[in-house]
Amino acid sequence: MTNFNWLLDGSIVGLYLLVTMVAGLMVRKYVGKVEQFLVAGREMDVYLGIASLAATEFGIVTCMYTAQNGYEKGFAGATPGILMAFAMAGVGLTGFVIKPLRDSGVMTIPELLEQRFGQRIRWSAGVVIVLGGLLNMGVFLRTGGQFLVLVAGLDVRYLEIMMTVLLVGVAVYTILGGMLSVLVTDFLQFVVMSLGLILVTVLILMNVGWEKLVTTVETNYGAGSFNPFVNPTMGWQYVLFNLMLNTAAVLTWQTIIARVLAAKDTGTGRKVYTRTSFFFVCRFLIPGIWGIAALATLGPVANTLEAMPRYLSTAVPAGLMGILIAAMLAADMSTDSSYMLTWCSVIYNDIMAPFRKKPWSEKRGLFWNRTIIALIGIFLLLYGLWYPLKGDLWTYLGVTGTIYLASISVLLIACCYWRRANSWGAGASILVSAVIPVAYLVMEQLPSTAALAKSIGPYYSGIATYLLSGAAMVVGSLLKSQVRSREEAA
Amino acid sequence: MSHWFWLALTIICVVWYSTITVYVAIKGAADIKNMLARLDATNKREAAEKS
Numbered sequence: 162m163t164n165f166n167w168l169l170d171g172s173i174v175g176l177y178l179l180v181t182m183v184a185g186l187m188v189r190k191y192v193g194k195v196e197q198f199l200v201a202g203r204e205m206d207v208y209l210g211i212a213s214l215a216a217t218e219f220g221i222v223t224c225m226y227t228a229q230n231g232y233e234k235g236f237a238g239a240t241p242g243i244l245m246a247f248a249m250a251g252v253g254l255t256g257f258v259i260k261p262l263r264d265s266g267v268m269t270i271p272e273l274l275e276q277r278f279g280q281r282i283r284w285s286a287g288v289v290i291v292l293g294g295l296l297n298m299g300v301f302l303r304t305g306g307q308f309l310v311l312v313a314g315l316d317v318r319y320l321e322i323m324m325t326v327l328l329v330g331v332a333v334y335t336i337l338g339g340m341l342s343v344l345v346t347d348f349l350q351f352v353v354m355s356l357g358l359i360l361v362t363v364l365i366l367m368n369v370g371w372e373k374l375v376t377t378v379e380t381n382y383g384a385g386s387f388n389p390f391v392n393p394t395m396g397w398q399y400v401l402f403n404l405m406l407n408t409a410a411v412l413t414w415q416t417i418i419a420r421v422l423a424a425k426d427t428g429t430g431r432k433v434y435t436r437t438s439f440f441f442v443c444r445f446l447i448p449g450i451w452g453i454a455a456l457a458t459l460g461p462v463a464n465t466l467e468a469m470p471r472y473l474s475t476a477v478p479a480g481l482m483g484i485l486i487a488a489m490l491a492a493d494m495s496t497d498s499s500y501m502l503t504w505c506s507v508i509y510n511d512i513m514a515p516f517r518k519k520p521w522s523e524k525r526g527l528f529w530n531r532t533i534i535a536l537i538g539i540f541l542l543l544y545g546l547w548y549p550l551k552g553d554l555w556t557y558l559g560v561t562g563t564i565y566l567a568s569i570s571v572l573l574i575a576c577c578y579w580r581r582a583n584s585w586g587a588g589a590s591i592l593v594s595a596v597i598p599v600a601y602l603v604m605e606q607l608p609s610t611a612a613l614a615k616s617i618g619p620y621y622s623g624i625a626t627y628l629l630s631g632a633a634m635v636v637g638s639l640l641k642s643q644v645r646s647r648e649e650a651a
Numbered sequence: 652m653s654h655w656f657w658l659a660l661t662i663i664c665v666v667w668y669s670t671i672t673v674y675v676a677i678k679g680a681a682d683i684k685n686m687l688a689r690l691d692a693t694n695k696r697e698a699a700e701k702s
Contacts, residue, residue: 193697202693204689212675236657239660341690356672359668359672366661371661375657387654440668
Protein backbone atom coordinates (compact mmCIF):
# COMPACT_ATOMS: atom_id res chain seq x y z
CA MET A 162 0.00 0.00 0.00
CA THR A 163 1.39 3.43 -0.94
CA ASN A 164 0.21 7.03 -0.65
CA PHE A 165 0.77 7.67 -4.39
CA ASN A 166 -2.33 9.32 -5.88
CA TRP A 167 -2.54 8.89 -9.63
CA LEU A 168 -4.52 12.07 -10.27
CA LEU A 169 -2.65 14.49 -8.00
CA ASP A 170 0.84 12.98 -7.90
CA GLY A 171 0.62 11.69 -11.47
CA SER A 172 -0.19 15.22 -12.70
CA ILE A 173 2.83 16.69 -10.87
CA VAL A 174 5.13 14.05 -12.38
CA GLY A 175 3.58 14.47 -15.85
CA LEU A 176 4.00 18.25 -15.74
CA TYR A 177 7.63 17.94 -14.68
CA LEU A 178 8.36 15.48 -17.52
CA LEU A 179 6.66 17.72 -20.09
CA VAL A 180 8.51 20.89 -19.04
CA THR A 181 11.87 19.07 -18.99
CA MET A 182 11.40 17.55 -22.43
CA VAL A 183 10.30 20.86 -23.98
CA ALA A 184 13.25 22.75 -22.41
CA GLY A 185 15.70 20.04 -23.49
CA LEU A 186 14.48 20.11 -27.08
CA MET A 187 14.22 23.90 -27.39
CA VAL A 188 17.95 24.56 -27.08
CA ARG A 189 18.97 22.17 -29.85
CA LYS A 190 18.94 25.03 -32.38
CA TYR A 191 22.05 26.53 -30.72
CA VAL A 192 24.15 23.45 -31.50
CA GLY A 193 26.08 23.74 -34.75
CA LYS A 194 29.54 22.50 -33.79
CA VAL A 195 31.08 19.57 -31.94
CA GLU A 196 32.48 21.93 -29.28
CA GLN A 197 29.00 23.28 -28.62
CA PHE A 198 27.64 19.74 -28.45
CA LEU A 199 30.27 18.35 -26.06
CA VAL A 200 31.22 21.33 -23.84
CA ALA A 201 28.41 23.85 -24.57
CA GLY A 202 30.84 26.08 -26.47
CA ARG A 203 32.61 26.62 -23.08
CA GLU A 204 30.00 29.20 -22.13
CA MET A 205 28.83 27.75 -18.80
CA ASP A 206 28.78 30.19 -15.87
CA VAL A 207 29.07 29.54 -12.10
CA TYR A 208 25.46 29.03 -10.98
CA LEU A 209 24.46 26.93 -13.95
CA GLY A 210 27.60 24.87 -13.23
CA ILE A 211 26.61 24.39 -9.59
CA ALA A 212 23.11 23.25 -10.57
CA SER A 213 24.44 20.93 -13.26
CA LEU A 214 27.17 19.36 -11.11
CA ALA A 215 24.85 18.80 -8.16
CA ALA A 216 22.07 17.34 -10.33
CA THR A 217 24.46 15.06 -12.22
CA GLU A 218 26.13 13.65 -9.13
CA PHE A 219 22.87 12.80 -7.38
CA GLY A 220 20.95 9.95 -8.99
CA ILE A 221 18.46 7.48 -7.54
CA VAL A 222 21.28 4.96 -7.21
CA THR A 223 23.16 7.48 -5.01
CA CYS A 224 20.07 8.06 -2.90
CA MET A 225 19.55 4.30 -2.44
CA TYR A 226 23.13 3.58 -1.34
CA THR A 227 23.52 6.59 0.90
CA ALA A 228 20.19 5.74 2.56
CA GLN A 229 21.43 2.17 2.98
CA ASN A 230 24.59 3.58 4.59
CA GLY A 231 22.41 5.51 7.04
CA TYR A 232 20.33 2.42 7.75
CA GLU A 233 23.35 0.15 8.33
CA LYS A 234 25.92 2.56 9.83
CA GLY A 235 23.90 5.44 11.31
CA PHE A 236 25.18 9.01 10.96
CA ALA A 237 28.73 7.74 10.44
CA GLY A 238 27.51 6.49 7.04
CA ALA A 239 27.71 10.11 5.85
CA THR A 240 31.52 10.11 6.27
CA PRO A 241 32.27 9.68 2.51
CA GLY A 242 30.21 12.81 1.80
CA ILE A 243 32.20 14.88 4.29
CA LEU A 244 35.47 13.59 2.81
CA MET A 245 34.30 14.37 -0.72
CA ALA A 246 33.28 17.89 0.33
CA PHE A 247 36.77 18.51 1.77
CA ALA A 248 38.40 17.11 -1.36
CA MET A 249 36.26 19.21 -3.68
CA ALA A 250 36.71 22.42 -1.67
CA GLY A 251 40.48 21.81 -1.51
CA VAL A 252 40.75 21.23 -5.25
CA GLY A 253 38.54 24.24 -6.02
CA LEU A 254 40.50 26.57 -3.74
CA THR A 255 43.95 25.48 -4.91
CA GLY A 256 43.12 24.67 -8.54
CA PHE A 257 45.06 21.41 -8.07
CA VAL A 258 44.94 19.51 -11.42
CA ILE A 259 41.77 21.26 -12.62
CA LYS A 260 43.62 24.52 -13.36
CA PRO A 261 46.19 23.02 -15.76
CA LEU A 262 43.46 20.79 -17.17
CA ARG A 263 41.10 23.68 -18.01
CA ASP A 264 43.96 25.96 -19.11
CA SER A 265 45.06 23.34 -21.66
CA GLY A 266 41.77 23.77 -23.58
CA VAL A 267 41.17 20.03 -23.99
CA MET A 268 37.71 18.45 -24.19
CA THR A 269 38.55 15.25 -22.28
CA ILE A 270 41.18 13.99 -19.79
CA PRO A 271 42.86 11.53 -22.25
CA GLU A 272 43.41 14.42 -24.68
CA LEU A 273 45.63 16.08 -22.06
CA LEU A 274 47.37 12.78 -21.26
CA GLU A 275 48.41 12.46 -24.91
CA GLN A 276 50.47 15.65 -24.64
CA ARG A 277 52.76 13.96 -22.09
CA PHE A 278 52.39 10.21 -22.65
CA GLY A 279 51.61 9.85 -26.35
CA GLN A 280 48.74 8.57 -28.47
CA ARG A 281 48.72 4.98 -27.17
CA ILE A 282 48.24 6.08 -23.56
CA ARG A 283 45.51 8.48 -24.68
CA TRP A 284 43.71 5.60 -26.35
CA SER A 285 44.26 3.19 -23.41
CA ALA A 286 43.10 5.81 -20.89
CA GLY A 287 40.02 6.41 -23.04
CA VAL A 288 39.20 2.70 -23.03
CA VAL A 289 39.69 2.46 -19.22
CA ILE A 290 37.50 5.54 -18.63
CA VAL A 291 34.71 4.35 -20.92
CA LEU A 292 34.77 0.75 -19.65
CA GLY A 293 34.80 1.81 -16.00
CA GLY A 294 32.19 4.49 -16.58
CA LEU A 295 29.78 2.45 -18.67
CA LEU A 296 29.98 -0.63 -16.47
CA ASN A 297 29.41 1.59 -13.45
CA MET A 298 26.45 3.26 -15.11
CA GLY A 299 25.06 -0.08 -16.23
CA VAL A 300 23.28 -0.61 -12.91
CA PHE A 301 21.70 2.84 -12.62
CA LEU A 302 18.51 2.11 -14.55
CA ARG A 303 17.45 -1.00 -12.68
CA THR A 304 18.17 0.48 -9.25
CA GLY A 305 16.28 3.65 -10.19
CA GLY A 306 13.37 1.57 -11.43
CA GLN A 307 13.30 -0.43 -8.18
CA PHE A 308 12.99 2.78 -6.16
CA LEU A 309 10.13 4.14 -8.28
CA VAL A 310 8.24 0.83 -8.28
CA LEU A 311 8.50 0.54 -4.47
CA VAL A 312 7.62 4.17 -3.68
CA ALA A 313 4.76 4.50 -6.16
CA GLY A 314 3.50 0.96 -5.60
CA LEU A 315 3.64 0.12 -9.30
CA ASP A 316 3.45 -3.39 -10.68
CA VAL A 317 7.03 -4.71 -10.92
CA ARG A 318 6.21 -6.09 -14.39
CA TYR A 319 6.20 -2.52 -15.71
CA LEU A 320 9.68 -1.67 -14.37
CA GLU A 321 11.50 -2.40 -17.65
CA ILE A 322 8.93 -0.61 -19.82
CA MET A 323 8.81 2.44 -17.56
CA MET A 324 12.59 2.84 -17.41
CA THR A 325 12.92 2.22 -21.17
CA VAL A 326 10.48 5.05 -21.91
CA LEU A 327 12.36 7.31 -19.48
CA LEU A 328 15.74 6.50 -21.02
CA VAL A 329 14.43 7.07 -24.56
CA GLY A 330 13.11 10.50 -23.49
CA VAL A 331 16.46 11.45 -21.95
CA ALA A 332 18.35 10.11 -24.97
CA VAL A 333 16.24 12.15 -27.41
CA TYR A 334 17.07 15.55 -25.88
CA THR A 335 20.70 14.58 -25.20
CA ILE A 336 21.17 13.42 -28.81
CA LEU A 337 19.67 16.59 -30.23
CA GLY A 338 21.04 19.22 -27.85
CA GLY A 339 24.17 17.66 -26.34
CA MET A 340 25.72 19.51 -23.39
CA LEU A 341 23.42 22.50 -23.91
CA SER A 342 20.31 20.37 -23.36
CA VAL A 343 22.06 18.64 -20.47
CA LEU A 344 22.85 21.95 -18.75
CA VAL A 345 19.38 23.45 -19.22
CA THR A 346 17.54 20.29 -18.11
CA ASP A 347 20.04 19.82 -15.25
CA PHE A 348 19.09 23.28 -14.02
CA LEU A 349 15.37 22.44 -13.96
CA GLN A 350 16.12 19.04 -12.47
CA PHE A 351 18.30 20.58 -9.73
CA VAL A 352 15.42 22.83 -8.65
CA VAL A 353 12.83 20.01 -8.65
CA MET A 354 15.23 17.51 -7.04
CA SER A 355 16.26 19.94 -4.29
CA LEU A 356 12.66 20.86 -3.55
CA GLY A 357 11.77 17.18 -3.07
CA LEU A 358 14.85 16.39 -0.98
CA ILE A 359 14.34 19.36 1.37
CA LEU A 360 10.58 18.89 1.84
CA VAL A 361 10.83 15.16 2.55
CA THR A 362 13.72 15.69 5.00
CA VAL A 363 11.81 18.38 6.91
CA LEU A 364 8.75 16.08 7.00
CA ILE A 365 10.85 13.21 8.39
CA LEU A 366 12.51 15.40 11.03
CA MET A 367 9.09 16.67 12.13
CA ASN A 368 7.33 13.30 12.10
CA VAL A 369 10.02 10.96 13.40
CA GLY A 370 11.90 13.51 15.48
CA TRP A 371 15.61 14.01 16.11
CA GLU A 372 15.63 12.21 19.46
CA LYS A 373 14.12 9.06 17.97
CA LEU A 374 16.65 9.05 15.11
CA VAL A 375 19.55 9.35 17.58
CA THR A 376 18.15 6.74 19.99
CA THR A 377 17.53 4.29 17.14
CA VAL A 378 21.10 4.32 15.81
CA GLU A 379 22.57 4.36 19.33
CA THR A 380 20.53 1.29 20.31
CA ASN A 381 21.33 -0.60 17.11
CA TYR A 382 24.99 0.34 16.49
CA GLY A 383 26.29 2.11 19.62
CA ALA A 384 29.05 4.73 19.45
CA GLY A 385 30.02 3.49 15.97
CA SER A 386 26.86 5.06 14.56
CA PHE A 387 28.35 8.51 15.22
CA ASN A 388 32.08 7.91 14.86
CA PRO A 389 33.45 5.99 11.82
CA PHE A 390 36.73 5.24 13.60
CA VAL A 391 35.01 3.11 16.27
CA ASN A 392 32.44 1.53 13.95
CA PRO A 393 33.38 -2.18 13.51
CA THR A 394 32.35 -2.14 9.82
CA MET A 395 34.34 1.02 9.05
CA GLY A 396 37.54 1.99 10.92
CA TRP A 397 40.52 4.10 9.76
CA GLN A 398 40.96 1.96 6.65
CA TYR A 399 37.39 2.80 5.51
CA VAL A 400 38.05 6.52 6.08
CA LEU A 401 41.42 6.44 4.27
CA PHE A 402 40.05 4.42 1.34
CA ASN A 403 37.10 6.78 0.97
CA LEU A 404 39.40 9.80 1.16
CA MET A 405 41.49 8.37 -1.70
CA LEU A 406 38.42 7.29 -3.69
CA ASN A 407 36.62 10.62 -3.35
CA THR A 408 39.73 12.72 -4.04
CA ALA A 409 40.36 10.67 -7.18
CA ALA A 410 36.70 11.09 -8.20
CA VAL A 411 36.89 14.87 -7.72
CA LEU A 412 40.04 15.01 -9.87
CA THR A 413 39.17 12.60 -12.63
CA TRP A 414 35.55 11.41 -12.78
CA GLN A 415 34.73 12.56 -16.28
CA THR A 416 31.17 13.71 -15.48
CA ILE A 417 32.51 16.00 -12.73
CA ILE A 418 35.45 17.20 -14.83
CA ALA A 419 33.09 17.90 -17.75
CA ARG A 420 31.75 20.89 -15.76
CA VAL A 421 35.26 22.33 -15.45
CA LEU A 422 35.86 21.80 -19.16
CA ALA A 423 32.51 23.42 -20.10
CA ALA A 424 33.13 26.43 -17.82
CA LYS A 425 33.75 29.74 -19.58
CA ASP A 426 37.18 30.04 -17.89
CA THR A 427 39.38 28.38 -15.24
CA GLY A 428 38.23 30.69 -12.45
CA THR A 429 34.60 29.77 -13.13
CA GLY A 430 35.45 26.06 -13.01
CA ARG A 431 37.19 26.50 -9.65
CA LYS A 432 34.26 28.50 -8.24
CA VAL A 433 31.86 25.74 -9.33
CA TYR A 434 33.96 23.25 -7.35
CA THR A 435 34.30 25.39 -4.23
CA ARG A 436 30.66 26.43 -4.06
CA THR A 437 29.26 22.95 -4.80
CA SER A 438 31.53 21.20 -2.28
CA PHE A 439 29.12 21.33 0.68
CA PHE A 440 26.41 19.78 -1.47
CA PHE A 441 28.32 16.50 -1.15
CA VAL A 442 27.71 16.51 2.63
CA CYS A 443 23.98 16.93 1.91
CA ARG A 444 24.21 14.23 -0.77
CA PHE A 445 25.14 11.68 1.90
CA LEU A 446 23.53 13.06 5.05
CA ILE A 447 20.02 13.77 3.70
CA PRO A 448 19.31 10.30 2.27
CA GLY A 449 21.23 8.90 5.28
CA ILE A 450 18.61 10.48 7.56
CA TRP A 451 15.90 8.90 5.37
CA GLY A 452 17.61 5.53 5.91
CA ILE A 453 17.82 6.07 9.70
CA ALA A 454 14.13 7.04 9.72
CA ALA A 455 13.38 3.77 7.89
CA LEU A 456 15.26 1.86 10.60
CA ALA A 457 13.41 3.76 13.34
CA THR A 458 10.02 3.08 11.75
CA LEU A 459 10.29 -0.33 10.08
CA GLY A 460 12.90 -1.94 12.35
CA PRO A 461 15.15 -4.71 10.99
CA VAL A 462 14.36 -5.72 7.38
CA ALA A 463 15.79 -8.45 5.14
CA ASN A 464 16.74 -6.14 2.26
CA THR A 465 18.33 -2.98 3.66
CA LEU A 466 18.58 -1.40 0.18
CA GLU A 467 14.78 -1.40 -0.10
CA ALA A 468 14.12 -0.15 3.45
CA MET A 469 14.13 3.57 2.58
CA PRO A 470 11.75 3.45 -0.45
CA ARG A 471 9.41 1.10 1.45
CA TYR A 472 9.34 3.55 4.35
CA LEU A 473 8.77 6.59 2.09
CA SER A 474 5.90 4.85 0.26
CA THR A 475 3.76 5.15 3.40
CA ALA A 476 5.38 8.09 5.22
CA VAL A 477 5.06 10.69 2.45
CA PRO A 478 1.51 12.02 1.90
CA ALA A 479 -0.22 12.44 -1.48
CA GLY A 480 0.85 15.66 -3.17
CA LEU A 481 4.30 15.56 -1.63
CA MET A 482 4.61 12.06 -3.08
CA GLY A 483 4.32 13.56 -6.58
CA ILE A 484 7.07 16.06 -5.76
CA LEU A 485 9.24 13.25 -4.34
CA ILE A 486 8.84 11.09 -7.45
CA ALA A 487 9.40 14.06 -9.76
CA ALA A 488 12.52 14.87 -7.69
CA MET A 489 13.86 11.34 -8.02
CA LEU A 490 13.05 11.24 -11.74
CA ALA A 491 14.89 14.55 -12.06
CA ALA A 492 17.87 13.11 -10.19
CA ASP A 493 17.96 10.06 -12.44
CA MET A 494 17.38 11.86 -15.73
CA SER A 495 20.09 14.45 -15.07
CA THR A 496 22.56 11.70 -14.17
CA ASP A 497 21.67 9.57 -17.21
CA SER A 498 21.92 12.45 -19.71
CA SER A 499 25.26 13.70 -18.36
CA TYR A 500 26.75 10.23 -18.18
CA MET A 501 25.69 9.35 -21.73
CA LEU A 502 27.16 12.58 -23.08
CA THR A 503 30.36 12.26 -21.08
CA TRP A 504 31.23 8.73 -22.14
CA CYS A 505 30.29 9.70 -25.70
CA SER A 506 32.79 12.57 -25.55
CA VAL A 507 35.61 10.19 -24.59
CA ILE A 508 34.65 7.61 -27.24
CA TYR A 509 34.51 10.27 -29.97
CA ASN A 510 37.40 12.44 -28.86
CA ASP A 511 39.89 9.79 -27.74
CA ILE A 512 39.01 6.23 -28.72
CA MET A 513 38.03 7.22 -32.25
CA ALA A 514 40.94 9.68 -32.56
CA PRO A 515 43.21 7.26 -34.48
CA PHE A 516 40.47 6.88 -37.12
CA ARG A 517 40.41 10.62 -37.84
CA LYS A 518 43.57 11.02 -39.91
CA LYS A 519 42.13 14.24 -41.34
CA PRO A 520 39.87 16.57 -39.32
CA TRP A 521 36.20 15.74 -39.77
CA SER A 522 33.61 18.34 -40.74
CA GLU A 523 31.41 19.67 -37.92
CA LYS A 524 28.40 17.97 -39.53
CA ARG A 525 30.12 14.59 -39.62
CA GLY A 526 31.41 15.04 -36.06
CA LEU A 527 27.91 15.86 -34.78
CA PHE A 528 26.48 12.86 -36.61
CA TRP A 529 28.97 10.51 -34.96
CA ASN A 530 28.47 12.02 -31.50
CA ARG A 531 24.72 11.57 -31.80
CA THR A 532 25.13 8.03 -33.06
CA ILE A 533 27.43 7.15 -30.15
CA ILE A 534 24.92 8.46 -27.59
CA ALA A 535 22.18 6.39 -29.23
CA LEU A 536 24.43 3.31 -29.06
CA ILE A 537 25.25 3.99 -25.39
CA GLY A 538 21.50 4.19 -24.71
CA ILE A 539 20.98 0.81 -26.40
CA PHE A 540 23.87 -0.66 -24.40
CA LEU A 541 22.36 0.62 -21.15
CA LEU A 542 19.01 -0.92 -22.00
CA LEU A 543 20.45 -4.29 -22.91
CA TYR A 544 23.08 -4.49 -20.16
CA GLY A 545 21.57 -2.55 -17.30
CA LEU A 546 17.86 -3.16 -17.61
CA TRP A 547 17.01 -6.24 -19.58
CA TYR A 548 20.01 -8.24 -18.33
CA PRO A 549 19.65 -8.84 -14.57
CA LEU A 550 22.96 -8.34 -12.78
CA LYS A 551 24.08 -11.18 -10.52
CA GLY A 552 26.27 -10.85 -7.45
CA ASP A 553 27.00 -8.09 -4.99
CA LEU A 554 26.22 -4.63 -6.40
CA TRP A 555 28.47 -2.65 -4.05
CA THR A 556 31.54 -4.76 -4.89
CA TYR A 557 30.68 -4.36 -8.55
CA LEU A 558 30.49 -0.56 -8.29
CA GLY A 559 33.65 -0.40 -6.20
CA VAL A 560 35.70 -2.52 -8.60
CA THR A 561 34.59 -0.74 -11.78
CA GLY A 562 35.15 2.63 -10.10
CA THR A 563 38.59 1.82 -8.69
CA ILE A 564 39.96 0.43 -11.97
CA TYR A 565 39.25 3.80 -13.54
CA LEU A 566 39.89 6.21 -10.67
CA ALA A 567 43.21 4.84 -9.38
CA SER A 568 45.01 4.83 -12.72
CA ILE A 569 43.57 8.00 -14.23
CA SER A 570 44.14 10.08 -11.08
CA VAL A 571 47.78 8.94 -10.92
CA LEU A 572 48.24 9.66 -14.65
CA LEU A 573 46.64 13.08 -14.41
CA ILE A 574 48.60 14.21 -11.34
CA ALA A 575 51.86 12.96 -12.86
CA CYS A 576 51.00 14.59 -16.20
CA CYS A 577 50.43 17.97 -14.55
CA TYR A 578 53.14 18.01 -11.87
CA TRP A 579 55.93 15.48 -12.48
CA ARG A 580 58.33 16.34 -15.29
CA ARG A 581 59.92 12.88 -15.39
CA ALA A 582 56.61 11.03 -15.86
CA ASN A 583 56.50 9.12 -19.15
CA SER A 584 54.58 6.49 -21.10
CA TRP A 585 56.17 3.47 -19.37
CA GLY A 586 55.06 4.75 -15.98
CA ALA A 587 51.59 5.55 -17.35
CA GLY A 588 51.22 2.08 -18.88
CA ALA A 589 52.41 0.37 -15.69
CA SER A 590 50.01 2.45 -13.60
CA ILE A 591 47.02 1.51 -15.79
CA LEU A 592 48.01 -2.17 -15.62
CA VAL A 593 48.47 -2.25 -11.83
CA SER A 594 45.20 -0.46 -11.07
CA ALA A 595 43.33 -2.95 -13.23
CA VAL A 596 45.09 -6.09 -11.94
CA ILE A 597 44.70 -5.55 -8.16
CA PRO A 598 40.90 -5.02 -7.99
CA VAL A 599 40.25 -7.83 -10.46
CA ALA A 600 42.64 -10.16 -8.58
CA TYR A 601 40.84 -9.33 -5.33
CA LEU A 602 37.49 -10.21 -6.92
CA VAL A 603 38.85 -13.51 -8.25
CA MET A 604 40.36 -14.34 -4.84
CA GLU A 605 36.98 -13.70 -3.24
CA GLN A 606 35.35 -16.21 -5.59
CA LEU A 607 37.93 -19.02 -5.34
CA PRO A 608 37.37 -21.30 -2.30
CA SER A 609 41.13 -21.70 -1.76
CA THR A 610 41.75 -17.94 -1.48
CA ALA A 611 38.38 -16.68 -0.20
CA ALA A 612 39.57 -16.64 3.43
CA LEU A 613 42.69 -14.66 2.51
CA ALA A 614 40.61 -12.15 0.51
CA LYS A 615 38.25 -11.74 3.47
CA SER A 616 41.16 -11.12 5.85
CA ILE A 617 42.54 -8.43 3.49
CA GLY A 618 39.12 -6.80 2.99
CA PRO A 619 37.97 -4.38 0.26
CA TYR A 620 39.38 -1.25 1.94
CA TYR A 621 42.98 -2.46 2.29
CA SER A 622 42.76 -3.81 -1.28
CA GLY A 623 41.50 -0.42 -2.47
CA ILE A 624 44.21 1.51 -0.59
CA ALA A 625 46.85 -0.82 -2.04
CA THR A 626 45.52 -0.18 -5.55
CA TYR A 627 46.00 3.58 -5.23
CA LEU A 628 49.43 3.33 -3.60
CA LEU A 629 50.79 0.67 -5.97
CA SER A 630 49.37 2.47 -8.99
CA GLY A 631 51.37 5.54 -7.92
CA ALA A 632 54.46 3.40 -7.28
CA ALA A 633 54.09 1.82 -10.74
CA MET A 634 54.11 5.28 -12.30
CA VAL A 635 57.34 6.20 -10.48
CA VAL A 636 59.12 2.89 -11.16
CA GLY A 637 58.02 2.70 -14.82
CA SER A 638 58.99 6.29 -15.54
CA LEU A 639 62.40 6.02 -13.86
CA LEU A 640 63.06 2.72 -15.63
CA LYS A 641 62.37 4.23 -19.04
CA SER A 642 64.61 7.22 -18.26
CA GLN A 643 67.41 4.87 -17.22
CA VAL A 644 67.05 2.66 -20.32
CA ARG A 645 67.00 5.72 -22.59
CA SER A 646 70.11 7.15 -20.86
CA ARG A 647 71.98 3.89 -21.38
CA GLU A 648 70.92 3.72 -25.03
CA GLU A 649 72.09 7.27 -25.61
CA ALA A 650 75.40 6.57 -23.83
CA ALA A 651 75.94 3.47 -25.97
CA MET B 652 29.24 15.38 21.95
CA SER B 653 29.07 13.57 18.59
CA HIS B 654 25.25 13.85 18.69
CA TRP B 655 25.60 17.62 18.69
CA PHE B 656 28.01 17.47 15.75
CA TRP B 657 25.50 15.55 13.65
CA LEU B 658 22.59 17.72 14.80
CA ALA B 659 24.51 20.87 13.84
CA LEU B 660 25.54 19.35 10.51
CA THR B 661 21.94 18.32 9.76
CA ILE B 662 20.64 21.82 10.52
CA ILE B 663 23.39 23.41 8.41
CA CYS B 664 22.60 21.01 5.55
CA VAL B 665 18.88 21.82 5.51
CA VAL B 666 19.41 25.59 5.85
CA TRP B 667 22.33 25.78 3.38
CA TYR B 668 20.60 23.55 0.83
CA SER B 669 17.32 25.51 1.01
CA THR B 670 19.16 28.82 0.60
CA ILE B 671 21.42 27.66 -2.22
CA THR B 672 18.44 26.15 -4.10
CA VAL B 673 16.62 29.50 -4.19
CA TYR B 674 19.83 31.41 -5.00
CA VAL B 675 20.92 29.03 -7.77
CA ALA B 676 17.36 28.95 -9.18
CA ILE B 677 17.46 32.73 -9.67
CA LYS B 678 21.10 33.14 -10.72
CA GLY B 679 21.14 29.96 -12.82
CA ALA B 680 18.19 31.16 -14.90
CA ALA B 681 20.16 34.34 -15.68
CA ASP B 682 23.22 32.20 -16.56
CA ILE B 683 21.15 30.20 -19.08
CA LYS B 684 19.79 33.39 -20.68
CA ASN B 685 23.28 34.87 -21.02
CA MET B 686 24.80 31.61 -22.26
CA LEU B 687 22.20 31.22 -25.01
CA ALA B 688 22.61 34.89 -26.01
CA ARG B 689 26.39 34.46 -26.32
CA LEU B 690 26.01 31.25 -28.34
CA ASP B 691 23.45 32.90 -30.60
CA ALA B 692 25.79 35.85 -31.20
CA THR B 693 28.71 33.50 -31.95
CA ASN B 694 26.65 31.44 -34.39
CA LYS B 695 25.40 34.57 -36.19
CA ARG B 696 28.92 36.04 -36.39
CA GLU B 697 30.34 32.80 -37.81
CA ALA B 698 27.49 32.52 -40.30
CA ALA B 699 28.14 36.11 -41.44
CA GLU B 700 31.89 35.39 -41.79
CA LYS B 701 31.16 32.34 -43.94
CA SER B 702 28.82 34.23 -46.26
